[in-house]
Amino acid sequence: xSSEELTQACLKQxxxxxxxxxxxxTVCPEQALESARAADSALAKGESKSLTGxxxxxxxxxxxxxxxxxxxxxxxxxxxxxxxxxxxxxxxxEGVVMLGKCNMDEFAMGSSNETSFFxxxxxxxxxxxxxxxxSGGSAAALATGMAPLVTGTDTGGSIRQPASLCGVxxxxxxxxxxxxxxxIAFASSLDQAGPMARTAEDCALALTAMAGMDDGDSTSxxxxxxxFHSALNPNLQGLRIGLPREYFxxxxxxxxxxxxxxxxxxxxxxxxxxxxxxxxxxxxxxATYYVIAPAEASANLARYDGVRxxxxxxxxxxxxxxxxxxxxxxxxxxxxxRILVGTYALSAGFxxxxxxKAQQVxxxxxxxxxxxxxxxxxxxxxxxxxxxxxxxxxxxxxxAMYMEDIYTLAVNLAGLPGLSTPAGxxxxxxxxxxxxxxxxxxxxxxxxxxxxxxxxxWHSARPNLETIAS
Amino acid sequence: xxxxxxxGLEVHLQLATQSKIFSGSSAQFGAAPNEQADAVDLGMPxxxxxxxxxxxxxxxxxxxxxxxxxxxxxxxxxxxxFYPDLPKGYQVSQFxxxxxxxxxxxxxxxxxxxxxxxxxxxxxxxxxxxxxHDVFQQETGxxxxxAGTPLLEIVTEPDFRSAEQAVAxxxxxxxxVTYLGISDGNMSEGSMRCxxxxxxxxxxxxxxxTRTEIKNVNSFRFVxxxxxxxxxxxxxxxxxxxxxxxxxxxYDAEQNVTRSMRSKEVANDxxxxxxxxxxxxxxxxxxxxxxxxxxxxxxxAKRTRFTSDYGLSDYDAALIVPHHAMAxxxxxxxxxCKAPKPAANWILGDLSGAxxxxxxxxxxxxxxxxxxxxxxxxxxxxxxxxxLAKQVFDAMWEGEGDTDEIVATRGLKQVSDSAALEAMVDExxxxxxxxxxxxxxxxxxxxxKLSGFFVGQVMKASKGQANPQMLNALLLEKxxxxx
Numbered sequence: 022x023s024s025e026e027l028t029q030a031c032l033k034q035x036x037x038x039x040x041x042x043x044x045x046x047t048v049c050p051e052q053a054l055e056s057a058r059a060a061d062s063a064l065a066k067g068e069s070k071s072l073t074g075x076x077x078x079x080x081x082x083x084x085x086x087x088x089x090x091x092x093x094x095x096x097x098x099x100x101x102x103x104x105x106x107x108x109x110x111x112x113x114x115e116g117v118v119m120l121g122k123c124n125m126d127e128f129a130m131g132s133s134n135e136t137s138f139f140x141x142x143x144x145x146x147x148x149x150x151x152x153x154x155x156s157g158g159s160a161a162a163l164a165t166g167m168a169p170l171v172t173g174t175d176t177g178g179s180i181r182q183p184a185s186l187c188g189v190x191x192x193x194x195x196x197x198x199x200x201x202x203x204x205i206a207f208a209s210s211l212d213q214a215g216p217m218a219r220t221a222e223d224c225a226l227a228l229t230a231m232a233g234m235d236d237g238d239s240t241s242x243x244x245x246x247x248x249f250h251s252a253l254n255p256n257l258q259g260l261r262i263g264l265p266r267e268y269f270x271x272x273x274x275x276x277x278x279x280x281x282x283x284x285x286x287x288x289x290x291x292x293x294x295x296x297x298x299x300x301x302x303x304x305x306x307x308a309t310y311y312v313i314a315p316a317e318a319s320a321n322l323a324r325y326d327g328v329r330x331x332x333x334x335x336x337x338x339x340x341x342x343x344x345x346x347x348x349x350x351x352x353x354x355x356x357x358x359r360i361l362v363g364t365y366a367l368s369a370g371f372x373x374x375x376x377x378k379a380q381q382v383x384x385x386x387x388x389x390x391x392x393x394x395x396x397x398x399x400x401x402x403x404x405x406x407x408x409x410x411x412x413x414x415x416x417x418x419x420x421a422m423y424m425e426d427i428y429t430l431a432v433n434l435a436g437l438p439g440l441s442t443p444a445g446x447x448x449x450x451x452x453x454x455x456x457x458x459x460x461x462x463x464x465x466x467x468x469x470x471x472x473x474x475x476x477x478x479w480h481s482a483r484p485n486l487e488t489i490a491s
Numbered sequence: 492x493x494x495x496x497x498x499g500l501e502v503h504l505q506l507a508t509q510s511k512i513f514s515g516s517s518a519q520f521g522a523a524p525n526e527q528a529d530a531v532d533l534g535m536p537x538x539x540x541x542x543x544x545x546x547x548x549x550x551x552x553x554x555x556x557x558x559x560x561x562x563x564x565x566x567x568x569x570x571x572x573f574y575p576d577l578p579k580g581y582q583v584s585q586f587x588x589x590x591x592x593x594x595x596x597x598x599x600x601x602x603x604x605x606x607x608x609x610x611x612x613x614x615x616x617x618x619x620x621x622x623x624h625d626v627f628q629q630e631t632g633x634x635x636x637x638a639g640t641p642l643l644e645i646v647t648e649p650d651f652r653s654a655e656q657a658v659a660x661x662x663x664x665x666x667x668v669t670y671l672g673i674s675d676g677n678m679s680e681g682s683m684r685c686x687x688x689x690x691x692x693x694x695x696x697x698x699x700x701t702r703t704e705i706k707n708v709n710s711f712r713f714v715x716x717x718x719x720x721x722x723x724x725x726x727x728x729x730x731x732x733x734x735x736x737x738x739x740x741x742y743d744a745e746q747n748v749t750r751s752m753r754s755k756e757v758a759n760d761x762x763x764x765x766x767x768x769x770x771x772x773x774x775x776x777x778x779x780x781x782x783x784x785x786x787x788x789x790x791x792a793k794r795t796r797f798t799s800d801y802g803l804s805d806y807d808a809a810l811i812v813p814h815h816a817m818a819x820x821x822x823x824x825x826x827x828c829k830a831p832k833p834a835a836n837w838i839l840g841d842l843s844g845a846x847x848x849x850x851x852x853x854x855x856x857x858x859x860x861x862x863x864x865x866x867x868x869x870x871x872x873x874x875x876x877x878x879l880a881k882q883v884f885d886a887m888w889e890g891e892g893d894t895d896e897i898v899a900t901r902g903l904k905q906v907s908d909s910a911a912l913e914a915m916v917d918e919x920x921x922x923x924x925x926x927x928x929x930x931x932x933x934x935x936x937x938x939x940k941l942s943g944f945f946v947g948q949v950m951k952a953s954k955g956q957a958n959p960q961m962l963n964a965l966l967l968e969k970x971x972x973x974x
Binding site for chain 1 (some may be wrong): 538569
């Protein structure tokens with residue numbers, strides 16, 4: 022199959038299903054076909070790279086030169102960057118064919134894709150349910166074959182939770198593994214880009230292409246990038262998997278627990294041992310995250326002021342009016358809520374009680390993981406507390422929505438790699454197993470997921486495309 | 492009542508780096524609006540800062556120059572506020588952990604004494620852009636060329652008790668940073684901007700009064716005048732039983748008054764927090780020593796050396812040393828002529844005068860140090876009188892060649908040939924019998940006065956080229972032998 026044929030097939034799939042799913046904001050068919058033909062001629066000449074000719078959709082948070090980049094916001098509805106994000110240019114250099122840009126929660130703030138200015142994304146397994154967020158468009162597009170590979174970003178679970186809810190594999194690398202340059206910032210100390218694909222194997226391939234030190238991102242790690250794909254090793258003999266008591270407590274949904282335990286027993290059969298561990302400060306993760314992330318966001322989003330680029334209100338009467346209306350009209354409710362929370366947490370008189378305290382707790386949570394990893398190689402748990410929920414179910418209750426990321430947030434606070442791999446269905450809806458690795462040890466969690474995908478076919482389950490198109 | 496003024500200074504020093512502190516754009520002054528602003532400077536989505544090592548090195552240089560402690564781990568923070576010329580909506584600065592910690596700076600006063608000023612801290616930050624109000628009708632333009640230019644904000648303790656001390660500090664600071672080569676220190680172009688915190692208290696009181704902050708004063712002279720006018724204003728309020736409002740004021744040079752800008756009570760809460768896009772700056776002793784090795788001789792050490800090695804007065808040293816180029820020029824002249832005192836006199840006198848008249852810096856002087864030294868050599872060896880030397884200097888300024896060439900072409904050589912001088916003296920004496928009689932009749936004191944006539948006549952005859960010392964000796968001898 023040529024890249025052009027594959028690209029045509031993807032574009033056709035987008036054409037047929039996107040109206041129902043709303044997973045993709047911008048499609049670039051001509052550009053995609055042109056790259057596909059270039060890829061085919063490179064393949065013919067034997068000049069292929071690791072991803073030559075592979076169609077791909079980027080989350081609309083990655084800046085793409087000459088292609089509108091909205092970040093799911095009215096604020097950037099018309100924004101066309103003059104530059105590519107490092108991830109975009111690296112993957113381009115490896116030969117990918119970019120099909121377009123995926124829908125997402127506005128500025129990556131959300132766990133259901135309901136905050137996008139461009140409308141909600143439907144979960145392909147049940148169109149009345151959310152796909153998860155914030156990389157919900159990417160997950161839904163991937164699950165329906167609009168592209169075999171998509172990118173996402175994960176600040177508090179935004180790759181792993183939608184991967185779980187849509188039945189795909191998603192990897193959040195270690196903080197610093199992938200350059201943040203050209204990714205529209207939400208919370209700089211937590212944001213990390215990663216791949217989502219049908220298999221751990223494909224994620225390994227994509228991560229190798231995305232990762233690496235970038236002089237343009239001071240927080241990118243100056244470490245060699247292994248070839249995660251060729252290093253994949255399904256032999257789990259001796260692998261120690263830690264099960265945090267704090268995750269497997271009475272709060273865990275029994276159906277989810279059953280699926281997770283089934284997946285873990287597969288890994289046990291493959292030679293891994295399961296060990297109970299403690300992450301004693303886990304219950305502070307949500308509170309900590311919802312101080313730090315909004316605080317950083319309140320500053321990161323200050324540049325959207327209607328002065329230089331982005332949305333500007335009509336006929337501002339003065340500077341104050343320009344600021345207030347451009348931001349009130351340009352940002353949605355959840356984004357405004359987080360800016361307000363973050364501004365408050367940093368305010369004089371509250372800084373020590375909120376931001377500073379949160380930073381301290383963040384270090385304690387990180388230390389919990391460090392200690393746990395003295396006993397185990399991988400930490401396992403659910404990716405999300407349940408399966409996809411109906412639209413509107415949690416929208417009026419921000420705290421209930423924030424609980425969606427209860428198992429993923431701490432991983433961002435500690436800067437660790439984490440992935441979600443399918444672990445079967447509950448009433449026809451997918452559940453994900455989360456595997457958390459040591460810093461910069463993406464390989465071990467990829468290996469474990471890979472083995473699970475050899476031994477089971479959960480990752481092969483697909484939503485019924487015919488019900489979607491009709 | 493007797494009031495004491497108490498002041499602390501904050502200087503924003505623009506560092507003379509090639510590029511900006513967090514982007515690759517040029518940091519040079521004077522480009523067309525927004526031509527030196529890239530995507531980082533514009534705060535475009537997804538852009539990230541990358542720290543310019545040269546800015547760090549310059550800050551460390553400054554710290555070492557004032558003997559300050561260098562923070563081994565300094566951290567950038569975001570200072571949040573909205574303003575149209577602040578592209579990101581925050582300024583990257585250092586609030587909690589500055590790069591330069593406490594230090595001491597010895598400021599030379601005019602009387603040659605040293606006045607110690609405690610430096611609280613100096614931190615790195617990025618400059619904002621400029622709002623342009625006078626180009627577009629009804630609209631404000633934004634020029635982001637300056638956005639991201641590296642600044643070092645240098646903060647002192649409230650150690651100043653007079654405007655003179657404040658100006659002396661600023662001049663010494665200017666001298667130091669130009670020696671270090673970290674800034675051009677140009678106040679009129681905004682490379683050195685000064686905020687002055689001013690409060691008054693009763694003489695003898697130990698507690699500080701309420702202060703006002705005078706922002707952005709842009710010349711040494713305005714600093715002095717702004718302080719005097721703010722002192723008067725605060726003293727008037729206090730004398731009449733009023734209280735000072737803590738606020739920011741601007742100096743209006745035309746009216747010579749300070750005006751209220753904004754009250755601190757309603758000032759922004761800047762919500763500082765650590766900048767997550769940048770790593771802490773970790774500075775180890777190897778780095779510090781490597782920077783220390785690049786430090787030039789600093790003004791303090793140079794003043795000491797100029798007085799002890801060259802025998803210059805404190806006064807001369809204090810005039811020459813602050814200007815790095817002038818000090819270098821001086822040393823170059825001395826190297827050629829081995830006559831430090833005359834070198835200092837010529838540089839501070841005729842040369843500075845000519846440079847000032849022509850609005851030139853000493854680096855642009857048409858007279859090279861070697862040529863000035865050549866002139867001094869010819870004075871010292873008696874070839875030229877000081878009067879002739881001034882003619883040679885003027886000719887040299889006009890580019891007529893070196894001293895010997897000018898002496899030759901203009902025939903300016905001093906007549907030191909005793910036979911030739913004797914002949915001229917004899918002729919004048921022979922032609923002036925009345926004056927000779929008068930001279931001989933006079934007492935010792937009057938004779939001295941009367942001898943001037945004969946000197947003048949010989950000088951006239953020699954077209955000013957007679958060696959004055961030889962002429963005097965010869966004339967006295969001849970006159971006294973007339974009886």
